[in-house]
Amino acid sequence: MKPTPSTRIPRAVFIGMPGSGKTRIGRELAGLLKVPFKDSDIEIEMQESSTIPEIFEGRGEAAFRTIEAELIINRLSGFEGVLSLGGGAPMTASVQEALRRYAESGGMVVFLDADPREAISRAGRSGNRPLLAHDAAARWRRLAQERTPVLRKIATFSIATKGFSPMEVASSIESELYEHVVHVGGADPYDVTIGNEVLDMVAQALGQDVHKVALIHTEPVARHANRALSLLNEAGYKVTDITIPDAEEGKTLDVMGSIWHTLGEEGFTRSDAIVGLGGGAATDVAGFAAATWMRGIRYVNCPTSLLAMVDASTGGKTGINTELGKNLVGSFYTPAAVLADMTTLATLPNDIFVEGLGEVTKSGFIMDTHILDLLESHSRVLRDFNAEDLTGAQRAVIADLIRRTVTVKSKHVSTDLKESGLREFLNYGHTLAHAIEQIEHFTWRHGQAVAVGMVFAAELSNLTGHLDREAVDYHRRLLSSLGLRTSWSGGSFDEVLALMHRDKKARGNTLRFIILEQIGQPIHLDDPPLDAVREAFERIRH
Numbered sequence: 001m002k003p004t005p006s007t008r009i010p011r012a013v014f015i016g017m018p019g020s021g022k023t024r025i026g027r028e029l030a031g032l033l034k035v036p037f038k039d040s041d042i043e044i045e046m047q048e049s050s051t052i053p054e055i056f057e058g059r060g061e062a063a064f065r066t067i068e069a070e071l072i073i074n075r076l077s078g079f080e081g082v083l084s085l086g087g088g089a090p091m092t093a094s095v096q097e098a099l100r101r102y103a104e105s106g107g108m109v110v111f112l113d114a115d116p117r118e119a120i121s122r123a124g125r126s127g128n129r130p131l132l133a134h135d136a137a138a139r140w141r142r143l144a145q146e147r148t149p150v151l152r153k154i155a156t157f158s159i160a161t162k163g164f165s166p167m168e169v170a171s172s173i174e175s176e177l178y179e180h181v182v183h184v185g186g187a188d189p190y191d192v193t194i195g196n197e198v199l200d201m202v203a204q205a206l207g208q209d210v211h212k213v214a215l216i217h218t219e220p221v222a223r224h225a226n227r228a229l230s231l232l233n234e235a236g237y238k239v240t241d242i243t244i245p246d247a248e249e250g251k252t253l254d255v256m257g258s259i260w261h262t263l264g265e266e267g268f269t270r271s272d273a274i275v276g277l278g279g280g281a282a283t284d285v286a287g288f289a290a291a292t293w294m295r296g297i298r299y300v301n302c303p304t305s306l307l308a309m310v311d312a313s314t315g316g317k318t319g320i321n322t323e324l325g326k327n328l329v330g331s332f333y334t335p336a337a338v339l340a341d342m343t344t345l346a347t348l349p350n351d352i353f354v355e356g357l358g359e360v361t362k363s364g365f366i367m368d369t370h371i372l373d374l375l376e377s378h379s380r381v382l383r384d385f386n387a388e389d390l391t392g393a394q395r396a397v398i399a400d401l402i403r404r405t406v407t408v409k410s411k412h413v414s415t416d417l418k419e420s421g422l423r424e425f426l427n428y429g430h431t432l433a434h435a436i437e438q439i440e441h442f443t444w445r446h447g448q449a450v451a452v453g454m455v456f457a458a459e460l461s462n463l464t465g466h467l468d469r470e471a472v473d474y475h476r477r478l479l480s481s482l483g484l485r486t487s488w489s490g491g492s493f494d495e496v497l498a499l500m501h502r503d504k505k506a507r508g509n510t511l512r513f514i515i516l517e518q519i520g521q522p523i524h525l526d527d528p529p530l531d532a533v534r535e536a537f538e539r540i541r542h
Helices: 022-033 040-048 052-059 059-076 092-105 114-122 134-156 166-177 199-206 219-234 253-265 280-295 304-312 340-345 350-366 370-377 377-384 392-413 422-427 430-439 448-464 469-481 493-501 530-539
Strands: 012-016 037-039 082-084 109-113 157-160 180-184 189-194 212-218 238-244 275-280 298-303 317-322 326-332 337-341 514-516 521-526
Touching: 012 022, 012 092, 012 134, 022 037, 022 082, 022 166, 022 370, 037 040, 037 280, 040 052, 040 059, 040 326, 052 059, 059 092, 059 514, 092 109, 092 134, 109 134, 109 370, 109 530, 157 166, 180 392, 189 392, 189 469, 199 219, 199 275, 199 298, 199 337, 199 340, 212 219, 212 253, 212 280, 238 253, 238 280, 253 280, 253 317, 253 530, 275 280, 280 298, 280 304, 280 317, 280 326, 298 317, 304 350, 304 392, 326 430, 337 340, 337 493, 350 370, 350 392, 350 422, 350 430, 350 514, 370 377, 370 392, 370 469, 377 392, 377 469, 392 422, 422 514, 430 493, 448 469, 448 514, 448 530, 469 530, 493 530
Parallel strands: 012 082, 012 109, 037 082, 109 157, 189 337, 212 238, 212 275, 275 298, 298 337
Antiparallel strands: 180 189, 317 326, 514 521
16 A cells, blocks of 8 residues: 655656656546646746746756756645656756655656657647757657656656556556545445555454454465465454355355354354455355354455456345355345455456456446446457556556446445345346356356346347347447357256246246346336247347
8 A cells, every 4th residue: 555645745746758648647637636737847937937948048958957946846845736747857866856755755756658659749749848849759769768767767656658548547547546445325334445455454444343353265365365364463363264165166055054163163252253355255155154143243355356346245245055046045234344455356367357347347237338438448458358467557447447336336235235126236137147157057157147147138128129239239249349258058948937036036926137228227127028038048049
């Protein structure tokens, strides 16, 4: 976590070569942070009542650098907005020293690593750069050789801007400045904190009144569990480490019985707590253990997969599976906090990351359509997810997708914790998805099953006169572009229909579906014609 500045200093200072976008991106960041923006070049011109070329010509570069350094040093103290510096400013020794002190105080010096051709093109269009007069491209490249090593050394955060809009770059920098917090309201409100290294907040989330902590996790996330274990031990808790089977194999009555037995042996009481760490199955199990032990003890969710961050860890649904269906035994029980540490995504295999996009896409289809725009614009990077290759801006896109998806869920569960109406919209695509998972003996990833389920629901929406054909086709195109499935050839219609009747949304013998009136507008559909259900099913077959 980044240090919190103890003095009044800028939220961020931009440095970079001429034409790198410092002013435009700085303004975007200031807008996101809702703080003022200042550009040192503009400030100098206002102060001196002269343009920069006029100062260079009339008084010389040395005089300009003296004026520039004095102004920047003044702005680095007392100004709490976003500050952009001229391209050559950091080459002055007094400015370098001031930036060093600023960084030590918790400030963020951002180096915009621009593509040379893009920066030269932008810089060449400006008539306000005296050092680039006469053959701007050649002069820019000579300056870059001299300045870039210095700029990289001074910066506390560097970001490549090629291929990203100013807003995307600004969003990336915002995500580095501080984490996102989504508040989930209701009778027992809590916060979902999204960002890098937020697992460090686990002791703070548990509070001082807790004595013993059961850390429930799966073997594949042992690396993150060890980190959590160290943090909890350092905070003075007595920790019981409980490893459960991975994925749906851990969501059984036998596993839950073993957890209850361990809690009893270790003497857990209502003054103790549980931390669930791992994917969606692990957080489901940890939550159900917390809900049922002593009729409810405190717990904190620490999701480590994209699916868990955007879905399972938030909303208070806890439970286990039975032979007859998924999540049929469970409870609604809210966590004290959710800590979605994005550094854990770096260890995710590609297929597990991609399945999480199924739930992200669902949130776009039912409410926040900007999610769909982000997914469409960045489908290749998301489909080919490799944390080591991600740029800062791409990480910001993922952080924004998580924040937006959690916000969609928060808006549904805050007013409808126990799924009596509004919350059911979150089950778009899930009626068929749960049947697929059961028929496939849980060998299908949840997000992949939801993707097929959404295509089925879209087809049913079309067949019942709600959603147009273009919107159905868009479902297939977008989901396919993300590496998600859009068809399924297993099981029979009669098998699926029987499982649908046991779905949690069913009311007595009434089939109940979530469909779309149009993209972004979900509705309930009760007892549609069986022929329409059958035809929608046939349309998702290979």
